[in-house]
Amino acid sequence: MTEDAQMKIRLPRVLKERIEAAATAANRSWNGEIVQRLEASFQGQVTGLPPTPLHQLEEELADLQEKFGKVMSELQAVRGQVGEIDTRTQHLLPGRKKG
Structure with missing residues (x-):
């Protein structure tokens, strides 16, 4: 015993x-x-x-970083589109003249 x-x-x-x-x-x-x-x-x-093995966490981190990069690229594209729309519609705002 x-x-x-x-x-x-x-x-x-x-x-x-x-x-x-x-x-x-x-x-x-x-x-x-x-x-x-x-x-x-x-x-x-x-x-x-x-x-949880360290390599599994590293893979998950790499995947999240890749997804984050894609989201940031999409955000930049949307910002560009908003800027373009803003430029095209400035003349529609009250007090603005056609340029």
């Missing part, structure tokens, strides 16, 4: 309250919640979320 080690720790009250709430939500003891979170941290995982 494996013997569990015991230790006494100090932690901020707010963190203790968060651990208590998380343990209750997960239907675990406080100790079980702390052990689960520590084990996950050593595995490089965030509790409750699947691990």
Whole structure:
């Protein structure tokens, strides 16, 4: 039978309250919640979320940057069209003469 080690720790009250709430939500003891979170941290995982490989995040970032570039190009085209319409319709405004 494996013997569990015991230790006494100090932690901020707010963190203790968060651990208590998380343990209750997960239907675990406080100790079980702390052990689960520590084990996950050593595995490089965030509790409750699947691990996301860095290359996947880099691909998503590149995709978003490409989409952003397209949106900016479209915005520039629309600005050009608005400028052209503005130029063509200046004579229609009150007090303006045909140029």
